[in-house]
Amino acid sequence: MHLLNPLYLAVFIIQATNACNPTRRDIEGSDTFVIGNDGPAPAATLGFAINHIGLVTTRLDEMKAFYREVLGMRLLFDAHITPEYTVTYLGYSQGGRNGTGFQSGAELAAGKNNLWGLLELQQFNVSDDRLIASTERTNTFGHVGLVVPDTLKAEEWFRSKDVNILKSVTEPLKDYTGPVPNAFGLGEFAGLHLAAKKALIDAQGLIGLDRFLMIADPDGNLIEIQQQDA
Numbered sequence: 001m002h003l004l005n006p007l008y009l010a011v012f013i014i015q016a017t018n019a020c021n022p023t024r025r026d027i028e029g030s031d032t033f034v035i036g037n038d039g040p041a042p043a044a045t046l047g048f049a050i051n052h053i054g055l056v057t058t059r060l061d062e063m064k065a066f067y068r069e070v071l072g073m074r075l076l077f078d079a080h081i082t083p084e085y086t087v088t089y090l091g092y093s094q095g096g097r098n099g100t101g102f103q104s105g106a107e108l109a110a111g112k113n114n115l116w117g118l119l120e121l122q123q124f125n126v127s128d129d130r131l132i133a134s135t136e137r138t139n140t141f142g143h144v145g146l147v148v149p150d151t152l153k154a155e156e157w158f159r160s161k162d163v164n165i166l167k168s169v170t171e172p173l174k175d176y177t178g179p180v181p182n183a184f185g186l187g188e189f190a191g192l193h194l195a196a197k198k199a200l201i202d203a204q205g206l207i208g209l210d211r212f213l214m215i216a217d218p219d220g221n222l223i224e225i226q227q228q229d230a
Helices: 006-017 060-070 105-110 151-160 179-183 194-202
Strands: 052-056 074-080 085-091 118-124 144-148 164-167 213-216 222-227
Touching: 060 074, 060 085, 060 118, 074 105, 144 151, 151 164, 151 213, 151 222, 164 179, 179 213, 179 222
Parallel strands: 052 118, 144 222
Antiparallel strands: 074 085, 085 118, 164 213, 213 222
């Protein structure tokens, strides 16, 4: 367990809340954040929303246990399409943001296509393939993004559950290689480019990356955890 000075803790919470949120930072005269100025979306896209992301796995039981028992997601359903192929949907209650109100799997499943932030797990249980997570080899999948009320308490919880913590909340990113750089597209597979990588490491405070918590799920997928806005 990490014991923090109360004054440091107060400052940390304020800084963590501002992480990667340009509307809560002084960005006047800065070219780090470029605020969008798009007009209205095309009329044909009215009502569009990202409902879920999908992860392919060969460890379905482990992945379900992790996302349910460690991250608190609830099982909507398992669809055993064939004896070899299963599709699983998991999500948070209260429309995607885990609230105090309990919702059963039946209630969540009934509203599936009106929920946000769902996770779909797909398993072909006779596959001969070896799946490679982005923490092992950079690919087009970067990470799952999670927000929590208190990143420090979340880290304590994850440690109590023996979760693979790739980066602590209180420690900035220091390395150019390894799981987190690989998932962010700047690891060993990106080539040397040491000056460019050093510049990025030095600038991580601009978006609050130094205060993000990074963990891995059983398949090695990176989960980036940020502090919710106060």
